[in-house]
Amino acid sequence: MDHNQHQSGTGSFHGINADARILKITGWLTGIYFLVELGLGFYSQSIAVISDAFHTFSAVGGILIAFIANRISGKAATIAATYGFKRAEIMGALLNGVFLLLMAIYVLYMGYMRLGKELELPTGIMFLAAFGGLVTETISFRLIYKSQKTNMNMKGAYWHIMQTFVGSLLIIVAALVIKFTGYTPIDAILGMVFGLVLFWASYKIIKDALDIFMETVPKDVDVEKVKSALLNIKGVKSVMHLHAWTLTSNQNIFSAHIQIDDMQQSETILRTAESLLKTQFEFYFSTLQLETEHHDMGADDLNIVS
Incomplete structure (x- = not known):
């Protein structure tokens, strides 16, 4: 989704x-x-x-x-x-x-x-x-x-x-x-x-x-804190392919794949995640993909390993 x-x-x-x-x-x-x-x-x-x-x-x-x-x-x-x-x-x-x-x-x-x-x-x-x-x-x-x-x-x-x-x-x-x-x-x-x-x-x-x-992480964004906050949402198992960058002044962009336990809870998890990204981390625009299983996208070199 x-x-x-x-x-x-x-x-x-x-x-x-x-x-x-x-x-x-x-x-x-x-x-x-x-x-x-x-x-x-x-x-x-x-x-x-x-x-x-x-x-x-x-x-x-x-x-x-x-x-x-x-x-x-x-x-x-x-x-x-x-x-x-x-x-x-x-x-x-x-x-x-x-x-x-x-x-x-x-x-x-x-x-x-x-x-x-x-x-x-x-x-x-x-x-x-x-x-x-x-x-x-x-x-x-x-x-x-x-x-x-x-x-x-x-x-x-x-x-x-x-x-x-x-x-x-x-x-x-x-x-x-x-x-x-x-x-x-x-x-x-x-x-x-x-x-x-x-x-x-x-x-x-x-x-x-x-x-x-070069699309480096914005200075005012702590990727580890964003990932931790998303993982603390009930029903979230893991966060992968997390990316944060700046489009222009004061417009930070975010995207991620979020693995969840039950797709029936997807709407609740999605609303919680988007509210968190908007209010707590002030992202201008975000794209989230929810999934119950990790799909090999063939771009593991772009996935952050922490």
Whole structure:
């Protein structure tokens, strides 16, 4: 006997639309600020400000990737894509993770190349560009912060905004140090420190995305506890071919073969099992096969031996 269990989650249509609106607003804010900062850079002939403007432009690209992935993920399931296109969000997160990794390498390289070089940095323009960035980035932070906690795609966009926000803070700190001490290498040193932070953030995003594509057990799921809970249901003899994986952010999937004593008790056992999986372990979707005897499916290599 098979059973499919559905429940709504954060990947719902309304959630996708809300995230899309947030990405649109943050994208426009960041894009407009990029043009303003680029104009200030060319006006002052400041390489530092021009470089930060293109740094901001990279965030626009990251938000655009997240937005496209968000729109694709909202498409309904089809006969050719029976799970729909939900994994597009994870693909967007992976692309943004790689994008952030490249940015981290670039920032580290630029910082290293600038060490030991005496640069003429116009602190007035640096302050103006940085404060403008802090305003737009703070607004974007407030919009995206809640969504990024539970959505990997939004987390990728969040870290792009984070890099521009911290970049603006570093410009202010560097400008203050240069203005009062004349120590210009501080610009490169602070940039390299943040490059390491970006490297760590990109690693986390890439690893989490690859874990989902490899269909590893979700971090918030203890397979042994799930199996034990199912075995404690009256009438259940054994649980085999147990599988748990993540479809997309906050949507964990579960399947298993459950051997029972009496098929006449199947409906009661099934309702108990599905309620347990939904309420206690918060699975978004599950498929259970009940049987009185174990059938050799020819896929014992996929069965967990514990």
